[in-house]
Amino acid sequence: MSEILRHDVPASLVVFLVALPLSLGIAYACGAPLMAGLIAAIVGGVVAGVLGGAPMQVTGPAAGLVVVVAGLIDQFGWAMTCVITIGAGVLQIVFGLTRVARGALAVAPVVVHAMLAGIGVTIALQQLHVLLGGSPKTSAWQNIRTLPDDISALRWPELAIGVLVIAVLLLWPKLPPRLRVIPGPMVAIVAATVAALALHLSVQRVSLSGSLLDAIGLPALPATAPDGAPWRTEYGAIALGMLTVALIASVESLLSAVGVDKLHTGPRTDLDRELIGQGGANMVSGALGGLPVTGVIIRGSANVAAGAITRGSAILHGVWILLFAVVAPGLIELVPTAALAGLLIVIGMQLVKLAHMRLARRTGDFVVYLATMLGVVFLNLLEGVAIGLGISIALLLWRVMRAQMRVRPAGVGAADWEVELDGTLSFLSLPRLSKQLAEIPPDARVTLTMNADYIDHAISEAIADFKRAHEATGGTVMVIESTHAKLHHAHAAPPQRHFMSRALGFAPWRSWLPWEGYDGGSVLDGIGEYNQRAAAALHPLIRDPSAIKDPDALFLTCTDSRVMPNVITASGPGDLFTVRNVGNLVAVDDESLSAALDFAVRTLGVSSLVVCGHSSCGAMNELLSLSEDSGTPMSHWLAHGRDSLDAYRGGHPGQLDAAARGFAAPDQLGVVNVAVQVRRLRSHPLLAESVAQGRIEVLGVYFDVATAHVYEVDADGITEDRLPSPARSRAATEDR
Structure with a gap:
C-alpha cells in the first residue's frame, strides 16, 4: 500500500492533468456533448483499469476514433451512437473470450500508421476553421475549399488564443525537465483561459449543457432515425458501425499496450484480457452516455514516465476526473473553444509522424502509406483502410511471388551460360522467365541452378519445354536443384511451399542481408545466420571431437x-x-x-x-x-x-x-x-x-x-x- 501511495498517486495526478483537456478536446472534435468525453475518461480509467490486462495502460477517449464517431453522430445521432458503443464493447469482449487478440496485431503497421495520420490530418483541417472563428465542415474537401473564406473573415481573438495554445504545446517539451512538472496540455489550456479572462476577449467558450449527473444515462432513442426512416432500415449500417468501432478500438488498444510494455520492465500485457477490459469499459461508457474508449499511448507513456508501478494509477486518474467534473464544472465552461481547437490541431499533427513516413519509404511501403492516408482524409476511414490493406496485400504478393532470376554467360567464352532461379517460382514468373531464356544462344551449354521454395506445374513445364527445345538445336542443359522443391514434384501432386535452405558459406553477406547497401555488422549477421540455420546441423558432426x-x-x-x-x-x-x-x-x-x-x-x-x-x-x-x-x-x-x-x-x-x-x-x-x-x-x-x-x-x-x-x-x-x-x-x- 505504501508503494501505491508513494508512486501511483503522484503518477495518477499527472495522467489526470494530461487526460482532462484531451478528453474535452476529443469530445468537442466529435461533435458529442463535452461531458461525454469526461464520462468516457472516468469509465476508461476505472473499468478498463480494473478489468484490463495491461497494467500500465491508461484508457479513455482517443483521437483515433474521432472521424468514425463524428460520422456516426452525423448519421445516427448521439443516442444511437451510444448504443453502437455498447455493441462495440460486446464485440470486443467476444474477441477477448475467443482469444483472437494477437490476430489484430497482424494488420500491417504501415496501414495503422497511415490511418492515424489520415485521422490527424482530418482533425487538423476541421479545427483550423474553429481556430479562425468559423465552423468545421463535413468533409476534408469542403474544409479545404472553404478555408479561404474563413481566412478572409477570421476572428483575431480566437486565432490569438489558439496560437497561444499551439505555441505552449510546441515549446513545452523543449524546457528543462524540472520546469515540466505539469503536463503541457494542461498548462496550455489554463494559460489560454487566463489570457482570455484577463484581456476580456470576446471568444466562444465551452458549454456543458448541465452537470455530470445530468449527462449520465443513455438518452432515449427517437422513434425514427435522423433521416426520418424507421430504425429497422438502418440495422445493417448500425451493425457495420459497431464492427468498425470494435475493430479500430481493439487494434489501437493492443498496439498501444504493446508500445507501453516497451517503456517499462514490469508485468507484460495479457492481450486477450485487455480486450475484455476494453469491451467492458465501452459497454459501461455507452450505457452512461460516454464516448467510445481505447488504450491511449500518450496517457500510457505519461503514466510510466511519472513513475507508476501498478494499475492503481490508471484507476485513480479516473477518480480524479470524476471529482473534478462533479465539484468544479464551472471552471470547464471558462475554457475558450479556440483553445481546444489549438490543442486538437497539435494532437492531430502529432499523429502524422515523419519517422513513419521515412520508414515506409525505406521499406518500400510509401505507396501504401500515402494511399491509406489520402483515402482516410478524402473518402472515409473504412474505405481508406480497405484501400491500404488491398495495396499492401497486392504488394506482398508481388514481393513473395517475384522470383529472382539471373541469366548470363559463364567465364570468358560465350559457349557456357548460367541460369540462376531463386525464390517462389509460379506462373506469375513465366513472362519474365521466357524473355530471359530467349537470350541464350541456341548451341550454348546451359547450367540452370534452382534454389526455390515453391515450384508450380507451369514453371516445371516451361523449363522442360526449354530444355527439350534447346537440346534439339545442339545445346545442352544441366539442371541443378538445391532445395526440397523439385521440378518433378509439380507433376505428381499439388505444389507445396518448402523451406528454402540457402547453402550457408556460398552466398556472400551482401546478397542476403536485409536491404541493399546494408553495412551494419556483417560478421555478426553471418554468425547469427549460422547460429539460427546451421549450428544444429553441424553439431552432430562435431559434438564428439574424438570421433572426428x-x-x-x-x-x-x-x-x-x-x-x-x-x-x-x-x-x-x-x-x-x-x-x-x-x-x-x-x-x-x-x-x-x-x-x-x-x-x-x-x-x-x-x-x-x-x-x-x-x-x-x-x-x-x-x-x-x-x-x-x-x-x-x-x-x-x-x-x-x-x-x-x-x-x-x-x-x-x-x-x-x-x-x-x-x-x-x-x-x-x-x-x-x-x-x-x-x-x-x-x-x-x-x-x-x-x-x-x-x-x-x-x-x-x-x-x-x-x-x-x-x-x-x-x-x-x-x-x-x-x-x-x-x-x-x-x-x-x-x-x-
Whole structure:
C-alpha cells in the first residue's frame, strides 16, 4: 500500500492533468456533448483499469476514433451512437473470450500508421476553421475549399488564443525537465483561459449543457432515425458501425499496450484480457452516455514516465476526473473553444509522424502509406483502410511471388551460360522467365541452378519445354536443384511451399542481408545466420571431437576470401588442416608455415599436402609489377615468389597451358606459381624424406573464380588426369 501511495498517486495526478483537456478536446472534435468525453475518461480509467490486462495502460477517449464517431453522430445521432458503443464493447469482449487478440496485431503497421495520420490530418483541417472563428465542415474537401473564406473573415481573438495554445504545446517539451512538472496540455489550456479572462476577449467558450449527473444515462432513442426512416432500415449500417468501432478500438488498444510494455520492465500485457477490459469499459461508457474508449499511448507513456508501478494509477486518474467534473464544472465552461481547437490541431499533427513516413519509404511501403492516408482524409476511414490493406496485400504478393532470376554467360567464352532461379517460382514468373531464356544462344551449354521454395506445374513445364527445345538445336542443359522443391514434384501432386535452405558459406553477406547497401555488422549477421540455420546441423558432426578423424591433408592457399577450401574440396569437419598466406607461397624461412608443416606431418600424420592458387589474385598482380624490394612488408613477402616470376617469364609449361585456356597474364602467373610452390614444398627440409619415401603426396590445384572450376596442377603445369573438366562433368551428370 505504501508503494501505491508513494508512486501511483503522484503518477495518477499527472495522467489526470494530461487526460482532462484531451478528453474535452476529443469530445468537442466529435461533435458529442463535452461531458461525454469526461464520462468516457472516468469509465476508461476505472473499468478498463480494473478489468484490463495491461497494467500500465491508461484508457479513455482517443483521437483515433474521432472521424468514425463524428460520422456516426452525423448519421445516427448521439443516442444511437451510444448504443453502437455498447455493441462495440460486446464485440470486443467476444474477441477477448475467443482469444483472437494477437490476430489484430497482424494488420500491417504501415496501414495503422497511415490511418492515424489520415485521422490527424482530418482533425487538423476541421479545427483550423474553429481556430479562425468559423465552423468545421463535413468533409476534408469542403474544409479545404472553404478555408479561404474563413481566412478572409477570421476572428483575431480566437486565432490569438489558439496560437497561444499551439505555441505552449510546441515549446513545452523543449524546457528543462524540472520546469515540466505539469503536463503541457494542461498548462496550455489554463494559460489560454487566463489570457482570455484577463484581456476580456470576446471568444466562444465551452458549454456543458448541465452537470455530470445530468449527462449520465443513455438518452432515449427517437422513434425514427435522423433521416426520418424507421430504425429497422438502418440495422445493417448500425451493425457495420459497431464492427468498425470494435475493430479500430481493439487494434489501437493492443498496439498501444504493446508500445507501453516497451517503456517499462514490469508485468507484460495479457492481450486477450485487455480486450475484455476494453469491451467492458465501452459497454459501461455507452450505457452512461460516454464516448467510445481505447488504450491511449500518450496517457500510457505519461503514466510510466511519472513513475507508476501498478494499475492503481490508471484507476485513480479516473477518480480524479470524476471529482473534478462533479465539484468544479464551472471552471470547464471558462475554457475558450479556440483553445481546444489549438490543442486538437497539435494532437492531430502529432499523429502524422515523419519517422513513419521515412520508414515506409525505406521499406518500400510509401505507396501504401500515402494511399491509406489520402483515402482516410478524402473518402472515409473504412474505405481508406480497405484501400491500404488491398495495396499492401497486392504488394506482398508481388514481393513473395517475384522470383529472382539471373541469366548470363559463364567465364570468358560465350559457349557456357548460367541460369540462376531463386525464390517462389509460379506462373506469375513465366513472362519474365521466357524473355530471359530467349537470350541464350541456341548451341550454348546451359547450367540452370534452382534454389526455390515453391515450384508450380507451369514453371516445371516451361523449363522442360526449354530444355527439350534447346537440346534439339545442339545445346545442352544441366539442371541443378538445391532445395526440397523439385521440378518433378509439380507433376505428381499439388505444389507445396518448402523451406528454402540457402547453402550457408556460398552466398556472400551482401546478397542476403536485409536491404541493399546494408553495412551494419556483417560478421555478426553471418554468425547469427549460422547460429539460427546451421549450428544444429553441424553439431552432430562435431559434438564428439574424438570421433572426428584427424585431418588427412594440409591445404595451403591464398588469403583471398573467394577461396573456400571446404567448399571446393567438398570436405567437412576434421578433413583439412588449412594454412593461408598472401599468394600461397612456400617460404623456407617462414616460421609460421614451418610450424604448421611440422605439426601436420609429425603430429597429425597427414598423407597429402595441397597448394591451391586462384585466378584474379592480387598478389600475382603485385608480383608481375614487382621490380625490387621497396621495403614494404608486402614487397618483402612477395620476394619469395621471384622464382615463380622467373619461371613464368622463361616460358614455363604451366604458363603455356594457362595461355591456351585464355587465361590473362596474372592468372597464367598464378598457375606457374602453384607449380613452383609444389616443387618447392616437395624439397622442403621438413618434407623431403617423407615425399621421397612415398608417405606424403604433394599436390597442386588452381581455382578459376570466373567459372568456379578447379584444375589440377603438377610441377609441370595443368593436368586433367584426375580432375574432370567442366565439359566432362556436365556430360557425366547428364549420363546419370
